[in-house]
Each structure stands twice: as C-alpha cells, then as structure tokens.
Amino acid sequence: xxxxxxxxxxxxxxxxxxxxxxxxxxxxxxxxxxxxxxxxxxxxxxxxxxxxxxxxxxxxxxxxxxxxxxxxxxxxxxxxxxxxxxxxxxxxxxxxxxxxxxxxxxxxxxxxxx
Amino acid sequence: xxxxxxxxxxxxxxxxxxxxxxxxxxxxxxxxxxxxxxxxxxxxxxxxxxxxxxxxxxxxxxxxxxxxxxxxxxxxxxxxxxxxxxxxxxxxxxxxxxxxxxxxxxxxxxxxxxxxxxxxxxxxxxxxxxxxxxxxxxxxxxxxxxxxxxxxxxxxxxx
Numbered sequence: 001x002x003x004x005x006x007x008x009x010x011x012x013x014x015x016x017x018x019x020x021x022x023x024x025x026x027x028x029x030x031x032x033x034x035x036x037x038x039x040x041x042x043x044x045x046x047x048x049x050x051x052x053x054x055x056x057x058x059x060x061x062x063x064x065x066x067x068x069x070x071x072x073x074x075x076x077x078x079x080x081x082x083x084x085x086x087x088x089x090x091x092x093x094x095x096x097x098x099x100x101x102x103x104x105x106x107x108x109x110x111x112x113x114x
Numbered sequence: 115x116x117x118x119x120x121x122x123x124x125x126x127x128x129x130x131x132x133x134x135x136x137x138x139x140x141x142x143x144x145x146x147x148x149x150x151x152x153x154x155x156x157x158x159x160x161x162x163x164x165x166x167x168x169x170x171x172x173x174x175x176x177x178x179x180x181x182x183x184x185x186x187x188x189x190x191x192x193x194x195x196x197x198x199x200x201x202x203x204x205x206x207x208x209x210x211x212x213x214x215x216x217x218x219x220x221x222x223x224x225x226x227x228x229x230x231x232x233x234x235x236x237x238x239x240x241x242x243x244x245x246x247x248x249x250x251x252x253x254x255x256x257x258x259x260x261x262x263x264x265x266x267x268x269x270x271x272x273x
Contacts, residue, residue: 088162090123093137095159099149100141 010054015039016047020070023057027069133242143229146236147205150227151175161185170194177202181210205229221245 010016019033034044048068051057058071124136139146149155153171161168162185170184177199184194197212208227214220224243229236 099158100145103145
C-alpha cells in the first residue's frame, strides 16, 4: 500500500535482511550476493526485485554487470520512522516531568532542596 | 541533586522481539506510577507530537481492567489505542497489552513498565514485546530493528 508498508514487507524476509546487511558493507553484484545463500540466482534476483521496488536498494550499470547498493531514501525512511517514535516518546516524557513537578507543590513553592 | 540527574531517553532493541526504553524522572516511583495510571494525569502528557490532544482517556487500572486512549490533532486526523492490564504492582510495575487502530488493529504489543527508585527519583524501564507469530508484527519489528542497525551503520560511516 504505502511506500512504508512496502518497506516493512520487504524487510519481513530473513534472506532480504541478510542481503541488506551485506550491501551495508558495500556494493555487490548478483553473483556476489548469491554466493553466501543456498539459493538459485533467479531466487536471489526475485528478492532483489522486491528490495528495489521498496526503494531500499538501487542498481548501477557497469558493463554487463548490475551491481546493487543500499538506497539512501529507503534507509532514511526507516531512520525517519524510528526518529518519529523516539521524538514522540521524548516529548511525552518532557511533559511528564512537568506533570510530576506539579504533583509536588510544596517542594516547588518554597524552592527548597530535598 | 536533581539538576545533575540524567533525563535522557534510551531506546534499544533486544533479541528478536523486544524494544526497551529507559528514562529517569526526578519524582519518586509513587508519583511516576500514578502519572501512568490516573486518567486525568495521563491526558496531560501522553500526547505524542505537538498539536495532539487526548479527548478520550478511559483507564481501569486493575488487573483485567481495560483502557482506551483516543487522540486527535485538530485537523481531522485521529486514532486510538485499546488495551488490557495484566498485572499491577503499585508502585513498581505495570504489565499490559495494547494495540493501535490505524484504523485496522496492529498486532498486540505486550508492555512491562518498571519504576525503580533511583536516588531521589525514578528509573523507568519500559520493555515492549512484539509477537513474531503475526506478519504485521514481524514487519514492524524487523523494520524497527533494521532502522536501528542502518542508523548505526551510517553512524559508523560518519565517525
């Protein structure tokens, strides 16, 4: 549905996560990506297609080769989503600090240390 | 003393299904616990990003009790969470399950929140457990885990 859903769906598969982990170390060809897995090249290519459509990886043309690398946009989407969650939590707890301070009016009113 | 306390939030993944959040508060566990279970107090802080309010806050803080939080942003957007309390140990521990409706329900998030005395304040530790039996939970968890790994990878690249 949304591109973020496609991203999550793409990441739900362990082989695709392993491919991403490999690509996090640098660009790799389909052959290089197939090597560590007990899978056929077409099967790996299918996984690469899902990752590509989710915007997580991109391909480059290098003669007959089509090396893949991580796409910044896909990784950024993940970071952004996580950052939003973290920001929402930080905001909540900053507000909670104020709520807690208001729950101890005596301490605040006199400004005394405990 | 309170000026020296760290209030920084930490957030990390643990194992395959957990997310652990910690935060220090300058108030004792009794107060932090109450702020997590009293609807009038919850409505003041559990609001997420700027601009959102919680017009509906139903909270039955007892084992088996239910809660329902509804948020609105004043621009026609809104969503809600429902949940059930499994265990409550005043003022040290809360265990509950919750799910968001967006509008379809997300898989249940199992949450244990601990309030431990830390100096004159409280160290809160919130441990979320996402089920791996459901596809959407799988997506969420792996998405989050990978997002974190990717951040670390990028950070390493920058250092």
